[in-house]
Amino acid sequence: MTLSRIVKSLAAAVLVAASAAASVRAETAAERAVEAAKKYAGTEISVVWEAGLQSLDPLNFSGPRWEKLTGIKIKVIEVPTAEMFTKILQEHRAGTGAYDALNVVPSWMPDLVRAGALEQLDAYVDKYGFRDELQKIAPTYRDNQMKVDGKIYGFPDDGDVFVLYYRKDLFEDPKNREEFKAKYGYDLGPPKTWKQYDEIGKFLTDKYAPKIYGAGQFRQPAYSQLLFQERFRVEGGKFFDPKTMKATVNSDIGVKVFDDMRAENKFMPPGVETWGFVEALTAFLNGDIAMTISWPPFGRFAAGYLAGEKALSWVPTSKIVDKVGYALPPGERPELALGFSLSVSSKSKNKEAAYLFIQWLNSEDVSTERVQLPYTLRDPFRESHYTNAAYMARWADAPKYLKTLRAGADTGLLDLSILQVDKYEEALRQAMTRLWAGEPSKKILDDVAAQWDELTEKIGVDKQRAAYLDWAGKPSAYPK
DSSP: HEEEEEEHHHHHHHHHHHHHHHHHHHSSSOOOOOOOHHTTTTOOEEEETTTTGGHHHHIIIIIHHHHHSSOOOEEEEEEEEHHHHHHHHHHHTOOOOOOOOEOOOGHHHHHHHHHHHOOHHHHHHHHHHHHHHHHBBHHHHHHHHHHEEEEHHHHHHHOOOEEEEEEEHHHHHHHHHHHHHHSSSSOOOSSSSSSEEEHHHHHHHHTTTTTBOOOOOSSSSSHHHHHHHHHHHHHTSBBBBBTOOOOOOHHHHHHHHHHHHHHHHSSOTTTTOOOOOHHHHHHTTOOOOOOEETTHHHHHHTTTTTTTOGTTTTTTOSSSSOEEEEOOOSSOOOEESOOOOEEEBEEEEEHHHHHEEEEEEEHHHHHHTTTTTTSSOOOOOOOGEEEGGHHHTSTTHHHHHHHHHHHHHHHHOOOOOOTTTHHHHHHHHHHHHHHHHHHHHHHHHHHHHHHHHHHHHOOOOOHHHHHHHHHOOOOOOOOO
C-alpha cells in the first residue's frame, strides 16, 4: 500500500470514529441507558420502593416502559418507609442478592455505605456518560444527597421539602387585614417567624372557629420529629457539643420549641395531636384550616391537579382550588424532610442492569415526566423541573408553586445524618408522643439527651464525632 493510500485510509478511519463518537455524544443519558441495557433482555431486576403511592411509579409507569424498551422486567418490592433501612441492611448481611436497585433516604446513606451495603457508582457514571446530567440536579440535593467520602452512591431523586400552605382568600380579605393590622401592628401575610405564625393562627381561630381554625399540623411522631429538627435549628439550636459530643437538644432552645409546639395545638382543631399526613391533608382540602406545613404533594392536591385519578380516590375533592398560597415556613429554612436517592445494592447479581435502570429513571428526560405523574409522590429535584413549561401550565398558580419549591431547595436544612441516625430519631419520636401527652418539656428532652449520650458511647465518641462534624460542616446542616 502506498503512503498516500495509507494516509487516506487513516483519515477515513478517523472520520468514521469521529462520526461514531459524535453519535454517542448526541444521545441522551436515557437513550444510552436503554441501548446498553438491551443486552440484559429477558432478565429481571428487583427494585425496593416505598409502599403506597410512591410505588405506583415503577408499577404503572417506569417499570412497564423500561420492560418495553429493554426487555428487562422490573419486580417492585414495596416496603414501608419505617422498615426500609432495616430490611436493606438485613438483606445485605444475609447476602442473598434479593435486592438490585434501592430507594435510600439520604440521611441513611453514610450508615449503609459504612456497612458496605451500597455499590459505588462512579465507574458506571463515567462509562455511561451521566456525570454532566447529575450536575443539573438542584445543588442542595446534588451536593448533599449523592456522595459519601467524595464518592457517588446514590442519585438524588425526590425533592422533598416542607412548604407553608395558606388560604389566600382569608389572608387577602380586606376586613381581616384591617383587623389584624390594628391588633398586631403588621400586615397579615405568610408568617416569617414562629411568633407571627402563632399570632396569625390565633387571630383566625378566634374569628372563624369552629368552622375554620387558624392552622392544623400533622403531629404523629414520625412527622413531628422532623418539624422539631427544622424548628430547633431555625431558632438557634445545635444537636451536639462538637467537642464532647454530648447531646444539646435539651437546651433552653429545645425546651422553648417543645413548649411552643404544644401551645400551638390550642388554636388548632381538637384532636390534632393524633394527626398524620392524611388527616392534615383532609382538613386543608376541606377548608377546615387556614395554614399547614407539609411536603410538595399538598400543593398539587389542593390545586385539584390530581382530581379523577383512581389511585387517589381516597383524597377528598379540594374545596380550596385557586385559594391556596405557597411560602417557606417561618424562618425560611425548611426541612428537606426524608426524600429518596436511587442506589444499587452491593450484593446485587445484576449490578450493571440495575445501574442502567436508575440512570434512565433519574435522567432529565424521564424524571421530568415522573415528577409530573398525577398518582405518585415524586417531587421536582432538577433545575429544569422548576421551569418546565408543561409543569407550569398544570394549574394557574403552578409557576408560584414551583418557584417556592425551588426557593426551599436553595435554603433547605438537611435531616440529621450520623451513624445509626434512626436510633437517635426513634428517641425523638418517643419524645413527641410524650409531649402531646402533656409531660414537662424539660424532663422529656433531658431523657432524650441521656439516650443520645448512651448511643454515642456505644457507637464510639470519636467515630460519631467524625460523622457529625462531616454532616455539620455542610452548608445546609445549620442556618448561617
